[in-house]
């Protein structure tokens with residue numbers, strides 16, 4: 657069994673009259689990458705700040721690496737890495753000086769910083785002032801700071817904002833490496849499409865309430881959303897294809913249908929018939945965007 661690193665139990669957090677989280681419970685495990693997904697203001701940053709011990713829950717408990725993160729002597733703090741949504745650095749310092757500053761704060765050996773700068777692709781720019789860095793470079797410096805001390809739990813708030821596609825890929829390569837080393841990586845994000853295939857689990861929050869929590873596969877099973885089957889026909893003849901109701905012609909050579917749970921295999925068999933001049937078949941399962949919209953919609957209609 658995998659070990660639990662973070663445990664949030666029945667947490668409610670209010671800021672004055674604003675209720676940011678209501679009775680949220682979730683566990684994060686070792687070697688797991690979790691996507692924390694929700695609208696603006698859903699409560700994602702609040703949840704991360706609670707895990708960091710920057711704020712205290714109004715009700716409920718938070719336990720990180722066996723300790724209360726808001727306690728004065730939170731020993732496990734050095735095993736936590738955090739990348740805030742908006743990284744702000746002293747513009748007058750160089751990248752190397754900035755990272756050394758954080759290494760001292762975290763009591764991490766300074767000797768570990770050059771390798772981190774290299775890991776995030778900033779070695780060549782390490783002696784330039786941060787004020788001359790692009791947004792993506794600052795984001796990468798933020799990531800290097802979060803990686804100081806080989807954290808066991810990494811909390812990354814909107815980490816890929818400002819990164820171009822190549823940098824995003826190298827960012828996710830780093831995340832994969834950390835996960836393999838047993839770290840818990842929590843990524844809060846709006847960029848749902850890029851999280852597919854990268855997150856082991858998805859936690860969806862809406863207006864401070866957790867509305868879904870599971871692997872993408874399990875959420876697909878629960879949501880029972882249709883899988884889209886798209887076929888490319890070799891010519892204008894559709895053969896017996898349209899005998900099955902539900903098909904839509906996309907254009908002269910393409911048609912698609914939404915297959916409900918349990919219908920997919922039967923539909924694929926009917927397409928495989930020699931009567932149908934199929935050139936290509938594409939099977940598109942519901943995306944994370946579709947699942948998110950589904951869970952949000954079912955919550956809204958329930959309440």
Ligand SMILES: Nc1ncnc2c1ncn2[C@@H]1O[C@H](COP(=O)(O)OP(=O)(O)OP(=O)(O)O)[C@@H](O)[C@H]1O
Pocket residue numbers: 671672674675676694695696697698699700701702703741
């Ligand atoms: N210090 C604060 N004082 C008062 N209200 C706050 C405070 N911090 C957050 N809130 C409110 O709590 C709610 C949750 O905010 P939070 O920042 O956790 O959301 P979020 O999901 O991270 O949003 P975003 O995606 O926009 O970053 C919002 O209504 C926000 O306005």
